[in-house]
Amino acid sequence: MSHALYLEDLQPGQRFESRGRTLTESDLTMFAMLSGDWNPVHVDAAFMKESRYGQRILHGLLGPAVMTGMMHTLGIFDGSAIAMLDVKELRFLKPLLIGQTVHLELEILSVRETSDGQRGVVDRLFRLVDSEGVTVQEMRSAVLVAKRG
Incomplete structure (x- = not known):
């Protein structure tokens, strides 16, 4: 059974929350391999031991990937x-750390039908929140969504 929401099911102010996910050493390594970003802040434990964080930090751009993956687990846009359409106002508020557990809080900001009447644009606010309830990253992103049928 699909949990997909279509344009007519969405309205400003709706909120959705994912389960938690712990960020791992593997996440850091795989993202470094994929992106080619081997900056010492991500991969040199000795260098970062003396930093203000005391440990390596995960790549900032891993956050949007984690947020969109967590959104997928909600199933609300599966098939719809x-x-x-975009990513805007991406903000890195706190570092992502190995061992940190985060979850997604997704809010629908606006919904509008396109001129063809077959679909619409949904503007969303993504918040990546740690286990202490602190938002570590946030971004806005619009998506083109089908109408039912």
Whole structure:
């Protein structure tokens, strides 16, 4: 059974929350391999031991990937999303750390039908929140969503 929401199911102010996910050493390594970003702040434990964080930090751009993955686990856009249109106002508020557990809080900001009447644009606010309730990253992103049928 699908949990997909279509344009007419969405309205400003709706909120969704994912389960938690612990960020791991493997996440850091895989993202470094994929991106080619081997900056010492991410991969040199001795260098970062003396830093203000006392440990390596995960790549900031891993956050949006984790947020969109967590959104997928909610199932709300499975089969109804047509295309992500943008990412804007991406903010890195706190570092992502190995061993940190985070979850997604997703809010629908606006919903509007396109001129063809077959779909619409949904603007969303993504918040990546740690286990202490602190928002570590946030971004806005619009998605093109189908209407039912």
